[in-house]
Amino acid sequence: MAINPPVDATKTPAWAQLEQHFKDLQSEGINLRRWFDADPERTAKLSFEAGDLHFDLSKNLIKPETLELFAQLAKEVKLDERIEQMFTGVHINNTEDRAVLHTALRRPAEDQGKLIVDGQDVVKDVRDTLERVYAFARQVRSGQWTGVSGKKIETIVNIGIGGSDLGPVMVYEALKPYANAGISARYVSNIDPNDLAEKTRDLDPETTLFIVVSKTFTTLETLTNAREARTWLLNKLQDQGAIDSSESSRSEAVKRHFVAVSTALDKVEAFGIDPHNAFGFWNWVGGRYSVDSAVGASLAVVFGPEHFEEFLKGFHDIDTYYRTTPFERNVVAILGLMNVWYVNFFGAHSHAVLPYNQYLHRFPAYLQQLTMESNGKSVRWDGTPVTSQTGEIFWGEPGTNGQHAFYQLIHQGTRLIPADFIAFANTANPTQDADQDVHELFLANFFAQTKALAFGKTAEEVRAEGTPETIVPARVFTGNRPTTSIFGQALTPYAVGELIALYEHIVLTEGTVWGIDSFDQWGVELGKKLAQEITPAISQDDAALAQQDQSTQALIAFYRAHR
Ligand code: F6P
Numbered sequence: 001m002a003i004n005p006p007v008d009a010t011k012t013p014a015w016a017q018l019e020q021h022f023k024d025l026q027s028e029g030i031n032l033r034r035w036f037d038a039d040p041e042r043t044a045k046l047s048f049e050a051g052d053l054h055f056d057l058s059k060n061l062i063k064p065e066t067l068e069l070f071a072q073l074a075k076e077v078k079l080d081e082r083i084e085q086m087f088t089g090v091h092i093n094n095t096e097d098r099a100v101l102h103t104a105l106r107r108p109a110e111d112q113g114k115l116i117v118d119g120q121d122v123v124k125d126v127r128d129t130l131e132r133v134y135a136f137a138r139q140v141r142s143g144q145w146t147g148v149s150g151k152k153i154e155t156i157v158n159i160g161i162g163g164s165d166l167g168p169v170m171v172y173e174a175l176k177p178y179a180n181a182g183i184s185a186r187y188v189s190n191i192d193p194n195d196l197a198e199k200t201r202d203l204d205p206e207t208t209l210f211i212v213v214s215k216t217f218t219t220l221e222t223l224t225n226a227r228e229a230r231t232w233l234l235n236k237l238q239d240q241g242a243i244d245s246s247e248s249s250r251s252e253a254v255k256r257h258f259v260a261v262s263t264a265l266d267k268v269e270a271f272g273i274d275p276h277n278a279f280g281f282w283n284w285v286g287g288r289y290s291v292d293s294a295v296g297a298s299l300a301v302v303f304g305p306e307h308f309e310e311f312l313k314g315f316h317d318i319d320t321y322y323r324t325t326p327f328e329r330n331v332v333a334i335l336g337l338m339n340v341w342y343v344n345f346f347g348a349h350s351h352a353v354l355p356y357n358q359y360l361h362r363f364p365a366y367l368q369q370l371t372m373e374s375n376g377k378s379v380r381w382d383g384t385p386v387t388s389q390t391g392e393i394f395w396g397e398p399g400t401n402g403q404h405a406f407y408q409l410i411h412q413g414t415r416l417i418p419a420d421f422i423a424f425a426n427t428a429n430p431t432q433d434a435d436q437d438v439h440e441l442f443l444a445n446f447f448a449q450t451k452a453l454a455f456g457k458t459a460e461e462v463r464a465e466g467t468p469e470t471i472v473p474a475r476v477f478t479g480n481r482p483t484t485s486i487f488g489q490a491l492t493p494y495a496v497g498e499l500i501a502l503y504e505h506i507v508l509t510e511g512t513v514w515g516i517d518s519f520d521q522w523g524v525e526l527g528k529k530l531a532q533e534i535t536p537a538i539s540q541d542d543a544a545l546a547q548q549d550q551s552t553q554a555l556i557a558f559y560r561a562h563r
Pocket of ligand 1: 213216219222
């Protein structure tokens with residue numbers, strides 16, 4: 001089914017109404033202190049529940065009536081149609097002519113037979129592959145799967161990059177307390193040889209299993225690292241006397257120590273990995289939307305199939321919420337629409353994501369690919385230029401570390417930076433010392449920061465503390481700096497699934513308003529191609545060098561002179 005051209009959001013009546021609303025708020029004066037004083041129900045009206053997450057939007061630069069305008073905009077850009085098209089497998093990734101079905105990766109087994117796309121029973125294929133991944137995970141966890149010398153696997157090394165790395169490593173870090181089989185994981189992504197060297201330096205090859213993850217199985221970084229890892233493995237095993245130099249011994253070792261995840265199973269086999277040890281996925285899963293497919297095999301091994309199923313359930317519950325909740329109360333859609341509000345009306349350039357949970361320390365990095373590879377576009381899905389700014393920069397670090405680094409700029413800088421604060425009521429590591437509840441001290445910061453950003457501190461309040469007049473301006477906090485508090489119960493596999501699905505759908509919502517195909521990534525291609533062309537010029541091919549621009553020639557000359 002062909003998709004309609006995007007609606008130009010900037011030409012809709014809802015956009016005009018939002019412009020007027022923005023002007024009205026400015027002339028009234030955007031003032032969260034006043035808005036809170038004037039409306040004792042403000043927090044109640046702007047709070048939401050989805051899955052087991054609680055959302056407080058009341059410290060944002062919106063009024064309850066703004067939500068009606070957001071909902072109107074969503075309807076006028078036909079967000080409901082696009083959501084339905086995504087869930088049902090229409091080829092909304094039209095520049096690659098692909099369906100976008102990551103939501104099918106987490107549909108329950110009983111949905112088999114209910115989603116047939118391009119002749120494929122999608123949920124059946126998903127569940128069949130998951131069962132194979134789970135069987136493999138159980139074998140590794142139980143010790144039934146051993147290395148070539150009969151030892152139990154203790155370390156998984158995942159080799160992948162982009163979506164084949166960022167999701168798995170983020171979730172691995174997030175769920176570390178759930179590792180329950182004495183197996184740990186490491187993630188190698190960078191083609192910089194330092195990455196693989198550091199990640200393998202102290203490993204015993206006899207107890208190490210590599211999972212090579214690449215959707216295309218053509219990615220230079222991943223295939224290069226996989227070859228290097230294979231050489232490392234075989235050399236080390238031979239040094240330790242675990243194998244001999246015969247071809248059969250070496251290929252048996254590769255079989256026992258390498259598995260792969262890819263959509264290109266023929267290429268996996270050509271690499272030398274036993275097809276029985278390869279798990280597939282499909283071209284309707286974008287790399288950055290794939291952690292809940294076989295791409296998460298390392299997670300199924302470390303945390304076990306049961307936890308992986310809980311993880312999928314978290315995604316699915318947010319999917320169902322997003323698909324079925326009216327836009328007026330649909331907090332997932334509202335967060336996307338509010339991002340548009342900040343980017344296109346307030347001129348925000350970036351968006352901070354600040355998890356108050358150390359285990360989520362890779363979450364902002366993961367979100368950078370999800371959001372910026374998806375919505376960093378300047379043409380719409382019909383090839384015409386976008387009609388507004390798109391694709392804000394997502395960034396962040398865990399609190400409280402960020403507080404002692406960059407929060408200064410969020411509190412007192414000249415830029416408006418909307419921020420998502422994410423915290424959980426319970427911790428996996430309760431306090432050791434009976435005299436202090438460290439988790440409560442930590443949460444006090446989560447509460448305090450959004451309060452300070454919203455309500456600030458006036459010159460009168462600063463003076464009342466006896467501050468010398470010359471220093472008063474430096475100590476004033478203007479407030480009115482928007483934050484959303486996302487509060488969960490505990491950082492469980494379920495909650496991590498919810499959080500990922502939440503941001504996936506925020507991306508779709510923003511992308512739909514901007515008319516963007518959020519599922520292609522043509523912008524990464526040119527650099528890859530040029531790297532291939534430049535490679536021969538670096539060390540030997542002077543003719544290839546001569547074809548480079550003057551800056552590149554000079555840089556390569558520097559390299560040749562100093563290597
Ligand atoms: O170059 C960008 C990209 O294609 C990402 O979209 C993707 O996640 C990453 O490379 C890795 O690709 P693959 O899984 O095919 O190795």
